[in-house]
Amino acid sequence: MESAMPDLPEAYEPTARTEPTRARERASYDRELVHSILDQAYVCHLGFVRDGAPVVLPTLFARVGETLYVHGSTGSRPLRMTGEADPGLPVCLTVTHVDGLVLARSAFHHSLNYRSVVVHGTAHQVTDPAEKRTALDALVDHAVPGRSTDSRPANAKELAATAVARLDLREVSAKTRTGGPNDELTDLTLPYWAGVIPVATEYGAAIPAADLSDATPVPSYLTGRP
Amino acid sequence: MESAMPDLPEAYEPTARTEPTRARERASYDRELVHSILDQAYVCHLGFVRDGAPVVLPTLFARVGETLYVHGSTGSRPLRMTGEADPGLPVCLTVTHVDGLVLARSAFHHSLNYRSVVVHGTAHQVTDPAEKRTALDALVDHAVPGRSTDSRPANAKELAATAVARLDLREVSAKTRTGGPNDELTDLTLPYWAGVIPVATEYGAAIPAADLSDATPVPSYLTGRP
Numbered sequence: 001m002e003s004a005m006p007d008l009p010e011a012y013e014p015t016a017r018t019e020p021t022r023a024r025e026r027a028s029y030d031r032e033l034v035h036s037i038l039d040q041a042y043v044c045h046l047g048f049v050r051d052g053a054p055v056v057l058p059t060l061f062a063r064v065g066e067t068l069y070v071h072g073s074t075g076s077r078p079l080r081m082t083g084e085a086d087p088g089l090p091v092c093l094t095v096t097h098v099d100g101l102v103l104a105r106s107a108f109h110h111s112l113n114y115r116s117v118v119v120h121g122t123a124h125q126v127t128d129p130a131e132k133r134t135a136l137d138a139l140v141d142h143a144v145p146g147r148s149t150d151s152r153p154a155n156a157k158e159l160a161a162t163a164v165a166r167l168d169l170r171e172v173s174a175k176t177r178t179g180g181p182n183d184e185l186t187d188l189t190l191p192y193w194a195g196v197i198p199v200a201t202e203y204g205a206a207i208p209a210a211d212l213s214d215a216t217p218v219p220s221y222l223t224g225r226p
Numbered sequence: 227m228e229s230a231m232p233d234l235p236e237a238y239e240p241t242a243r244t245e246p247t248r249a250r251e252r253a254s255y256d257r258e259l260v261h262s263i264l265d266q267a268y269v270c271h272l273g274f275v276r277d278g279a280p281v282v283l284p285t286l287f288a289r290v291g292e293t294l295y296v297h298g299s300t301g302s303r304p305l306r307m308t309g310e311a312d313p314g315l316p317v318c319l320t321v322t323h324v325d326g327l328v329l330a331r332s333a334f335h336h337s338l339n340y341r342s343v344v345v346h347g348t349a350h351q352v353t354d355p356a357e358k359r360t361a362l363d364a365l366v367d368h369a370v371p372g373r374s375t376d377s378r379p380a381n382a383k384e385l386a387a388t389a390v391a392r393l394d395l396r397e398v399s400a401k402t403r404t405g406g407p408n409d410e411l412t413d414l415t416l417p418y419w420a421g422v423i424p425v426a427t428e429y430g431a432a433i434p435a436a437d438l439s440d441a442t443p444v445p446s447y448l449t450g451r452p
Contacts, residue, residue: 017276017279017281021301021302021303022299022301022302043322043324043338043340045271045273045282045284045320045322046282047271047273047280047281047282047318048280049275049278049279049280050243052275052316053243053275053316053318053346054273054274054275054280054281054282054316054317054318055243055273055280055318055344055346056271056272056273056280056282056318056319056320056344057320057344058271058320058322058340058342060338073248075247075248076247076248077247090278090279090280091280092273092279092280092281092282093282094271094282094283094284096269096271096284098269098427101369101370101429103370103373103377103448104377105377105378106377106378106380106384107362107363107366107373107374107377107378107379107380108378108380108381108384108388110366110369110370110373110377112269112286112369114269114284116284118281118282118283120279120281136333137333140333140336143327143336143338144327144329144336144423147329147333147336148333150418150419151329151330151331151332151333151336151418152331152332152333152334152413152416152418153332153333154332154333154334155334158332158334162334180433180435180436181435183435183437187378188437190378191442192376192377192378192442193376193432193434193438193442193443193444193445193448194434194435194437194438194442195432195433195434195435195438196432196433196435197370197429197430197432197433197448198429198430198431198433199427199428199429199430200427200428200430201324201425201426201427201428202425202426202427202428203327203423203424203425204423204424204425204426205424206419206421206422206423207406207421207422207423207424208419208420208421209406209407209409209420209421209422210406211409211414211420212419212420212421216417216418216419216420217419218419219419222329222419222423
């Protein structure tokens with residue numbers, strides 16, 4: 001995919017909002033890194049402002065090129081808000097993978113290994129029917145690659161009941177921590193264990209629906225999941 | 227723990243902000259459910275408003291009774307903001323567990339099994355030294371139960387460099403989805419597989435720090451982790 005977009009610079013441009021105030025060595029604007037962190041997730045935390053106060057909701061998302069999509073019922077609050085005013089809805093979309101618990105000799109130096117992406121921008125409702133279909137397929141395939149072509153596509157009524165919002169990847173930063181604990185030199189001889197407990201997401205064996213015919217095999221895109 | 231707090235009602239009081247506009251059957255205000263969802267996590271997504279725009283950042287948190295704590299460098303933006311003004315910082319703190327990918331015959335009825343908690347409120351900086359110590363111990367123990375008494379406690383310099391903010395559990399709701407897909411009756415005969423892919427967090431074997439003495443055994447609170 002990356003090679004098909006030769007005109008894009010390798011990194012996103014930092015802005016006042018995406019420049020870290022601390023732990024600068026953990027921040028990155030690298031486009032490929034940002035894409036990989038986004039693409040390994042399918043749940044994001046979407047923040048917006050309602051009546052002056054912050055709201056953060058978990059929701060599915062998908063990336064198509066340099067655009068992220070979220071969807072929901074046309075009755076859901078944030079989706080309604082994206083369409084309420086021409087300027088759209090200012091949002092912050094954040095994706096986080098926890099990769100490890102980092103145990104140091106000192107309580108202070110305990111940490112997490114993680115990869116996160118924070119996207120600032122304005123969400124707009126998608127009104128073009130073709131873009132909406134592309135987005136909905138991407139949302140299904142982002143969680144289960146290959147699934148959109150192996151399920152019944154949305155019909156007109158379902159499409160009408162679903163709102164999709166887009167958010168362009170412009171003001172974006174990634175943050176990552178890897179490796180072991182960074183203990184104080186004077187703490188190295190303390191008798192406490194130190195190191196990393198790896199954390200990963202595990203996918204279990206597919207559980208067929210109670211009303212599924214026994215003759216329906218588990219598709220290969222499910223059994224092949226890492 | 228619950229039995230030690232006999233005066234608390236079984237459920238949080240719904241408010242305009244915590245009443246769902248849709249999928250009401252998934253919402254709950256049950257105190258025990260809220261606590262269990264919070265206590266099985268240690269990373270939350272904290273939302274606040276900066277210059278009128280939403281910001282969502284992943285951060286560690288811990289629960290002590292009816293209070294949540296987050297911490298950070300005294301130089302970090304949200305922590306500074308909790309102490310900037312007497313009224314504190316309006317925040318939304320959200321915790322999400324993904325339990326399964328729900329595959330329906332129709333793209334439209336694809337879903338996630340999940341448990342989430344959304345807390346609205348105002349974060350205040352903790353200034354009482356005893357409460358700050360309690361909070362920091364809880365933050366370590368929330369991620370690794372038993373660890374705070376098996377590591378070097380923070381010294382005066384480290385305490386001074388760490389800011390802690392508190393958020394009371396008052397305006398709180400949980401949302402959960404469980405079970406298989408809810409397909410349309412007319413879709414049940416379609417040839418697509420339907421069911422659930424379980425999703426769980428997996429903890430790997432402890433990896434000792436490169437500078438750890440071979441004589442230091444892996445503590446039992448790590449090997450016993452589910």
